[in-house]
Amino acid sequence: MVRKNTKTNPNLVQIIRTLKDKSHSEDVAIWINVAKKLERSTRSYPDVNLSKINRYSADGETVLIPGKVLSDGVLDHKVNVVALKFSESASTKIENAGGKTISLTEILEENPKGNNIKILE
Template sequence: MKIIKKTNPRLVRLISDLKAASRESKAAIWRDVAERLEKPRRNYAAVNLSKINRHTGDDDTVLVAGKVLGAGEIDHRVTVAALGFSEQAASKIISAGGRCMKIEELIRLHPKGTGIKILR
């Protein structure tokens, strides 16, 4: 059986950084996200804003191991880290007073991984 590796250099670097952060800070959350990103792309999460709105409160931090889509509305401030955002999702999050960031930034801001919710 042929072994298929990831070819996206950003994704390969991100997976490596997540595993390193997990070892350094002994935070299992980063290892879990790395394992999700190692799987095939068709298994990545695609989360709509309506789901983020349902499962979060004001000033929560959310991590999506995939893409955030713009279906639905968001009515409170939330920080969302993901591999990617649709234009509509990013504009709705920012207009609600929230923040969109890459997973790499979240690792730097929260090395222990405390207070982060993973949505899939």
């Protein structure tokens, strides 16, 4: 028998609900995809280092991480990073490189259509 994952964090439940609502109202598939990734077990959330973001992103690009951003590596160009969580040193390195750290709720308000966003895991 398969156990159903139920989220107990009310903030995360609200973020998932908001992502699904925005996906249906804007008719955009990216937000439902991110919501499905966040509905999984928290053990399967990706932990992405800055070195991977640096390798797979271009200057001025927006990258979405459905998990946590860690500070291992160097970021040598300006990139906007959207994530569920950031380590303190990772957010410092991103801002020192000229980029921005953005929460999931902020990106929904800034870019409801999800244009020019790359998802990294």
